[in-house]
Amino acid sequence: MMITNKIKVFRAINDMTQGELAEKVGVTRQTIIALEKGKYNPSLELAFKIAHVFDVGIEEAFSYQGSEN
Amino acid sequence: MDKKKFRSYSVVISALMGAGVGISVANGKPGIALAVLLTGQWSIYWLKSRVKEVMEDxxxxxxxxxxxxxxxxxxxxxxxxxxxxxxxxxxxxxxxxxxxxxxxxxxxxxxxxxxxxxxxxxxxxxxxxxxxxx
The missing domain is CATH 1.10.287 (Helix Hairpins)
Incomplete structure:
Protein backbone atom coordinates (compact mmCIF):
# COMPACT_ATOMS: atom_id res chain seq x y z
CA MET A 1 0.00 0.00 0.00
CA MET A 2 1.48 3.31 -1.09
CA ILE A 3 -0.51 5.58 1.22
CA THR A 4 -0.52 5.07 4.97
CA ASN A 5 -2.49 6.99 7.55
CA LYS A 6 -2.75 7.67 11.24
CA ILE A 7 -6.53 7.89 11.42
CA LYS A 8 -6.74 5.31 14.20
CA VAL A 9 -4.17 7.18 16.27
CA PHE A 10 -5.91 10.53 15.82
CA ARG A 11 -9.27 8.94 16.60
CA ALA A 12 -7.88 7.60 19.86
CA ILE A 13 -6.34 10.97 20.74
CA ASN A 14 -9.66 12.70 20.04
CA ASP A 15 -11.70 9.92 21.71
CA MET A 16 -13.78 9.47 18.58
CA THR A 17 -15.51 6.35 17.29
CA GLN A 18 -15.38 5.21 13.68
CA GLY A 19 -19.08 6.03 13.37
CA GLU A 20 -18.60 9.55 14.66
CA LEU A 21 -15.73 10.20 12.26
CA ALA A 22 -17.73 8.73 9.39
CA GLU A 23 -20.63 11.04 10.17
CA LYS A 24 -18.37 14.10 10.40
CA VAL A 25 -16.76 13.50 7.02
CA GLY A 26 -19.90 12.18 5.29
CA VAL A 27 -18.91 8.61 4.51
CA THR A 28 -20.00 5.18 5.70
CA ARG A 29 -18.36 3.47 8.67
CA GLN A 30 -17.13 0.77 6.28
CA THR A 31 -15.03 3.37 4.48
CA ILE A 32 -13.38 4.46 7.75
CA ILE A 33 -12.67 0.80 8.59
CA ALA A 34 -11.19 0.25 5.12
CA LEU A 35 -9.06 3.39 5.47
CA GLU A 36 -7.70 2.36 8.86
CA LYS A 37 -6.85 -1.10 7.58
CA GLY A 38 -5.09 0.41 4.56
CA LYS A 39 -7.49 -1.29 2.16
CA TYR A 40 -8.65 1.92 0.52
CA ASN A 41 -6.91 5.13 -0.53
CA PRO A 42 -9.15 8.16 0.01
CA SER A 43 -9.79 10.92 -2.48
CA LEU A 44 -7.91 14.14 -1.88
CA GLU A 45 -11.15 15.77 -0.69
CA LEU A 46 -11.83 13.04 1.88
CA ALA A 47 -8.21 13.14 3.07
CA PHE A 48 -8.51 16.90 3.62
CA LYS A 49 -11.83 16.48 5.42
CA ILE A 50 -10.36 13.88 7.78
CA ALA A 51 -7.31 16.02 8.50
CA HIS A 52 -9.61 18.98 9.11
CA VAL A 53 -11.70 17.01 11.63
CA PHE A 54 -8.56 16.19 13.61
CA ASP A 55 -7.29 19.72 13.13
CA VAL A 56 -3.98 18.57 11.69
CA GLY A 57 -2.28 18.98 8.34
CA ILE A 58 -3.00 16.43 5.65
CA GLU A 59 0.66 15.37 5.67
CA GLU A 60 0.37 14.53 9.36
CA ALA A 61 -2.63 12.29 8.88
CA PHE A 62 -1.50 10.71 5.60
CA SER A 63 1.86 9.83 4.19
CA TYR A 64 2.93 8.56 0.81
CA GLN A 65 5.39 5.68 0.81
CA GLY A 66 6.54 6.12 -2.76
CA SER A 67 9.60 4.43 -4.22
CA GLU A 68 12.50 6.42 -5.62
CA ASN A 69 11.98 4.78 -9.03
CA MET B 1 -35.31 6.35 8.62
CA ASP B 2 -32.21 4.23 9.14
CA LYS B 3 -30.45 1.88 6.73
CA LYS B 4 -31.90 -1.28 8.28
CA LYS B 5 -35.48 -0.13 7.79
CA PHE B 6 -34.69 1.00 4.26
CA ARG B 7 -33.25 -2.41 3.39
CA SER B 8 -36.29 -4.21 4.84
CA TYR B 9 -38.73 -2.00 2.96
CA SER B 10 -36.69 -2.37 -0.24
CA VAL B 11 -36.83 -6.15 -0.01
CA VAL B 12 -40.62 -6.06 0.49
CA ILE B 13 -41.11 -3.60 -2.39
CA SER B 14 -38.85 -5.66 -4.67
CA ALA B 15 -40.78 -8.84 -3.84
CA LEU B 16 -44.10 -7.08 -4.51
CA MET B 17 -42.71 -5.67 -7.77
CA GLY B 18 -41.54 -9.12 -8.87
CA ALA B 19 -44.92 -10.66 -8.08
CA GLY B 20 -46.82 -7.77 -9.70
CA VAL B 21 -44.76 -7.78 -12.88
CA GLY B 22 -44.90 -11.59 -13.10
CA ILE B 23 -48.69 -11.72 -12.73
CA SER B 24 -49.22 -8.83 -15.16
CA VAL B 25 -46.98 -10.37 -17.82
CA ALA B 26 -48.59 -13.79 -17.34
CA ASN B 27 -52.00 -12.20 -17.91
CA GLY B 28 -50.77 -10.37 -21.01
CA LYS B 29 -50.94 -6.87 -19.52
CA PRO B 30 -47.59 -5.17 -20.20
CA GLY B 31 -48.96 -1.72 -19.30
CA ILE B 32 -49.72 -2.79 -15.75
CA ALA B 33 -46.32 -4.52 -15.53
CA LEU B 34 -44.59 -1.29 -16.55
CA ALA B 35 -46.67 0.73 -14.09
CA VAL B 36 -45.80 -1.66 -11.26
CA LEU B 37 -42.12 -1.48 -12.21
CA LEU B 38 -42.04 2.32 -12.31
CA THR B 39 -44.06 2.70 -9.10
CA GLY B 40 -41.79 0.25 -7.30
CA GLN B 41 -38.64 2.00 -8.50
CA TRP B 42 -40.02 5.40 -7.57
CA SER B 43 -40.95 4.08 -4.09
CA ILE B 44 -37.41 2.80 -3.54
CA TYR B 45 -35.88 6.12 -4.65
CA TRP B 46 -38.31 8.00 -2.40
CA LEU B 47 -37.49 5.80 0.58
CA LYS B 48 -33.77 6.23 -0.13
CA SER B 49 -34.16 10.00 0.00
CA ARG B 50 -35.67 9.66 3.48
CA VAL B 51 -32.64 7.82 4.89
CA LYS B 52 -30.62 10.18 7.04
CA GLU B 53 -27.46 8.06 7.20
CA VAL B 54 -24.91 8.02 4.39
CA MET B 55 -25.96 5.28 1.98
CA GLU B 56 -23.26 5.70 -0.65
CA ASP B 57 -19.88 7.33 -0.50
Missing amino acids: EMITMYAGKAAKKVFEIFGLLISAGSMVFIALKSREPYFEYVGYTLAFSAVTMVLIYAIAYYYYTRGLRGLMSDDNE
Whole structure:
Protein backbone atom coordinates (compact mmCIF):
# COMPACT_ATOMS: atom_id res chain seq x y z
CA MET A 1 0.00 0.00 0.00
CA MET A 2 1.48 3.31 -1.09
CA ILE A 3 -0.51 5.58 1.22
CA THR A 4 -0.52 5.07 4.97
CA ASN A 5 -2.49 6.99 7.55
CA LYS A 6 -2.75 7.67 11.24
CA ILE A 7 -6.53 7.89 11.42
CA LYS A 8 -6.74 5.31 14.20
CA VAL A 9 -4.17 7.18 16.27
CA PHE A 10 -5.91 10.53 15.82
CA ARG A 11 -9.27 8.94 16.60
CA ALA A 12 -7.88 7.60 19.86
CA ILE A 13 -6.34 10.97 20.74
CA ASN A 14 -9.66 12.70 20.04
CA ASP A 15 -11.70 9.92 21.71
CA MET A 16 -13.78 9.47 18.58
CA THR A 17 -15.51 6.35 17.29
CA GLN A 18 -15.38 5.21 13.68
CA GLY A 19 -19.08 6.03 13.37
CA GLU A 20 -18.60 9.55 14.66
CA LEU A 21 -15.73 10.20 12.26
CA ALA A 22 -17.73 8.73 9.39
CA GLU A 23 -20.63 11.04 10.17
CA LYS A 24 -18.37 14.10 10.40
CA VAL A 25 -16.76 13.50 7.02
CA GLY A 26 -19.90 12.18 5.29
CA VAL A 27 -18.91 8.61 4.51
CA THR A 28 -20.00 5.18 5.70
CA ARG A 29 -18.36 3.47 8.67
CA GLN A 30 -17.13 0.77 6.28
CA THR A 31 -15.03 3.37 4.48
CA ILE A 32 -13.38 4.46 7.75
CA ILE A 33 -12.67 0.80 8.59
CA ALA A 34 -11.19 0.25 5.12
CA LEU A 35 -9.06 3.39 5.47
CA GLU A 36 -7.70 2.36 8.86
CA LYS A 37 -6.85 -1.10 7.58
CA GLY A 38 -5.09 0.41 4.56
CA LYS A 39 -7.49 -1.29 2.16
CA TYR A 40 -8.65 1.92 0.52
CA ASN A 41 -6.91 5.13 -0.53
CA PRO A 42 -9.15 8.16 0.01
CA SER A 43 -9.79 10.92 -2.48
CA LEU A 44 -7.91 14.14 -1.88
CA GLU A 45 -11.15 15.77 -0.69
CA LEU A 46 -11.83 13.04 1.88
CA ALA A 47 -8.21 13.14 3.07
CA PHE A 48 -8.51 16.90 3.62
CA LYS A 49 -11.83 16.48 5.42
CA ILE A 50 -10.36 13.88 7.78
CA ALA A 51 -7.31 16.02 8.50
CA HIS A 52 -9.61 18.98 9.11
CA VAL A 53 -11.70 17.01 11.63
CA PHE A 54 -8.56 16.19 13.61
CA ASP A 55 -7.29 19.72 13.13
CA VAL A 56 -3.98 18.57 11.69
CA GLY A 57 -2.28 18.98 8.34
CA ILE A 58 -3.00 16.43 5.65
CA GLU A 59 0.66 15.37 5.67
CA GLU A 60 0.37 14.53 9.36
CA ALA A 61 -2.63 12.29 8.88
CA PHE A 62 -1.50 10.71 5.60
CA SER A 63 1.86 9.83 4.19
CA TYR A 64 2.93 8.56 0.81
CA GLN A 65 5.39 5.68 0.81
CA GLY A 66 6.54 6.12 -2.76
CA SER A 67 9.60 4.43 -4.22
CA GLU A 68 12.50 6.42 -5.62
CA ASN A 69 11.98 4.78 -9.03
CA MET B 1 -35.31 6.35 8.62
CA ASP B 2 -32.21 4.23 9.14
CA LYS B 3 -30.45 1.88 6.73
CA LYS B 4 -31.90 -1.28 8.28
CA LYS B 5 -35.48 -0.13 7.79
CA PHE B 6 -34.69 1.00 4.26
CA ARG B 7 -33.25 -2.41 3.39
CA SER B 8 -36.29 -4.21 4.84
CA TYR B 9 -38.73 -2.00 2.96
CA SER B 10 -36.69 -2.37 -0.24
CA VAL B 11 -36.83 -6.15 -0.01
CA VAL B 12 -40.62 -6.06 0.49
CA ILE B 13 -41.11 -3.60 -2.39
CA SER B 14 -38.85 -5.66 -4.67
CA ALA B 15 -40.78 -8.84 -3.84
CA LEU B 16 -44.10 -7.08 -4.51
CA MET B 17 -42.71 -5.67 -7.77
CA GLY B 18 -41.54 -9.12 -8.87
CA ALA B 19 -44.92 -10.66 -8.08
CA GLY B 20 -46.82 -7.77 -9.70
CA VAL B 21 -44.76 -7.78 -12.88
CA GLY B 22 -44.90 -11.59 -13.10
CA ILE B 23 -48.69 -11.72 -12.73
CA SER B 24 -49.22 -8.83 -15.16
CA VAL B 25 -46.98 -10.37 -17.82
CA ALA B 26 -48.59 -13.79 -17.34
CA ASN B 27 -52.00 -12.20 -17.91
CA GLY B 28 -50.77 -10.37 -21.01
CA LYS B 29 -50.94 -6.87 -19.52
CA PRO B 30 -47.59 -5.17 -20.20
CA GLY B 31 -48.96 -1.72 -19.30
CA ILE B 32 -49.72 -2.79 -15.75
CA ALA B 33 -46.32 -4.52 -15.53
CA LEU B 34 -44.59 -1.29 -16.55
CA ALA B 35 -46.67 0.73 -14.09
CA VAL B 36 -45.80 -1.66 -11.26
CA LEU B 37 -42.12 -1.48 -12.21
CA LEU B 38 -42.04 2.32 -12.31
CA THR B 39 -44.06 2.70 -9.10
CA GLY B 40 -41.79 0.25 -7.30
CA GLN B 41 -38.64 2.00 -8.50
CA TRP B 42 -40.02 5.40 -7.57
CA SER B 43 -40.95 4.08 -4.09
CA ILE B 44 -37.41 2.80 -3.54
CA TYR B 45 -35.88 6.12 -4.65
CA TRP B 46 -38.31 8.00 -2.40
CA LEU B 47 -37.49 5.80 0.58
CA LYS B 48 -33.77 6.23 -0.13
CA SER B 49 -34.16 10.00 0.00
CA ARG B 50 -35.67 9.66 3.48
CA VAL B 51 -32.64 7.82 4.89
CA LYS B 52 -30.62 10.18 7.04
CA GLU B 53 -27.46 8.06 7.20
CA VAL B 54 -24.91 8.02 4.39
CA MET B 55 -25.96 5.28 1.98
CA GLU B 56 -23.26 5.70 -0.65
CA ASP B 57 -19.88 7.33 -0.50
CA GLU B 58 -16.79 7.59 -2.69
CA MET B 59 -15.53 4.10 -1.84
CA ILE B 60 -18.84 2.45 -2.75
CA THR B 61 -19.09 4.57 -5.90
CA MET B 62 -15.56 3.59 -6.92
CA TYR B 63 -16.09 -0.15 -6.44
CA ALA B 64 -19.56 -0.01 -8.02
CA GLY B 65 -17.98 1.74 -11.01
CA LYS B 66 -15.29 -0.91 -11.31
CA ALA B 67 -17.85 -3.71 -11.03
CA ALA B 68 -20.12 -2.04 -13.61
CA LYS B 69 -17.20 -1.65 -16.03
CA LYS B 70 -16.30 -5.31 -15.65
CA VAL B 71 -19.94 -6.36 -16.16
CA PHE B 72 -20.09 -4.15 -19.26
CA GLU B 73 -16.95 -5.73 -20.70
CA ILE B 74 -17.86 -9.35 -19.93
CA PHE B 75 -21.58 -9.18 -20.72
CA GLY B 76 -20.95 -7.04 -23.82
CA LEU B 77 -18.45 -9.55 -25.15
CA LEU B 78 -20.75 -12.49 -24.37
CA ILE B 79 -23.84 -11.09 -26.06
CA SER B 80 -21.84 -9.82 -29.04
CA ALA B 81 -20.25 -13.23 -29.54
CA GLY B 82 -23.58 -14.94 -28.86
CA SER B 83 -25.35 -12.81 -31.46
CA MET B 84 -22.77 -13.73 -34.12
CA VAL B 85 -23.05 -17.44 -33.29
CA PHE B 86 -26.86 -17.38 -33.42
CA ILE B 87 -26.96 -15.44 -36.70
CA ALA B 88 -24.36 -17.79 -38.22
CA LEU B 89 -26.50 -20.78 -37.23
CA LYS B 90 -29.71 -19.45 -38.75
CA SER B 91 -29.70 -22.19 -41.42
CA ARG B 92 -30.15 -24.81 -38.68
CA GLU B 93 -33.03 -23.13 -36.88
CA PRO B 94 -34.76 -20.10 -38.46
CA TYR B 95 -35.55 -18.49 -35.08
CA PHE B 96 -31.82 -18.37 -34.24
CA GLU B 97 -31.63 -15.33 -36.48
CA TYR B 98 -34.17 -13.45 -34.32
CA VAL B 99 -32.30 -14.43 -31.17
CA GLY B 100 -29.03 -13.28 -32.75
CA TYR B 101 -30.40 -9.90 -33.83
CA THR B 102 -32.06 -9.39 -30.44
CA LEU B 103 -28.72 -9.96 -28.75
CA ALA B 104 -26.92 -7.74 -31.28
CA PHE B 105 -29.40 -4.89 -30.76
CA SER B 106 -29.09 -5.34 -26.98
CA ALA B 107 -25.31 -5.02 -27.27
CA VAL B 108 -25.63 -1.87 -29.40
CA THR B 109 -28.17 -0.37 -26.96
CA MET B 110 -25.85 -1.10 -24.06
CA VAL B 111 -22.90 0.57 -25.83
CA LEU B 112 -25.07 3.59 -26.68
CA ILE B 113 -26.23 3.99 -23.07
CA TYR B 114 -22.63 3.62 -21.91
CA ALA B 115 -21.49 6.27 -24.40
CA ILE B 116 -24.22 8.69 -23.25
CA ALA B 117 -23.39 8.08 -19.58
CA TYR B 118 -19.63 8.50 -20.25
CA TYR B 119 -20.28 11.69 -22.20
CA TYR B 120 -22.42 13.02 -19.33
CA TYR B 121 -19.92 12.24 -16.56
CA THR B 122 -16.93 13.60 -18.47
CA ARG B 123 -18.68 16.79 -19.62
CA GLY B 124 -16.52 18.87 -17.27
CA LEU B 125 -13.32 17.49 -18.79
CA ARG B 126 -14.06 18.39 -22.38
CA GLY B 127 -11.58 20.74 -24.00
CA LEU B 128 -8.86 20.15 -21.41
CA MET B 129 -6.59 18.35 -23.88
CA SER B 130 -6.38 21.49 -25.99
CA ASP B 131 -4.75 23.27 -23.03
CA ASP B 132 -1.65 21.04 -23.31
CA ASN B 133 0.29 23.52 -25.43
CA GLU B 134 -0.59 26.57 -23.36
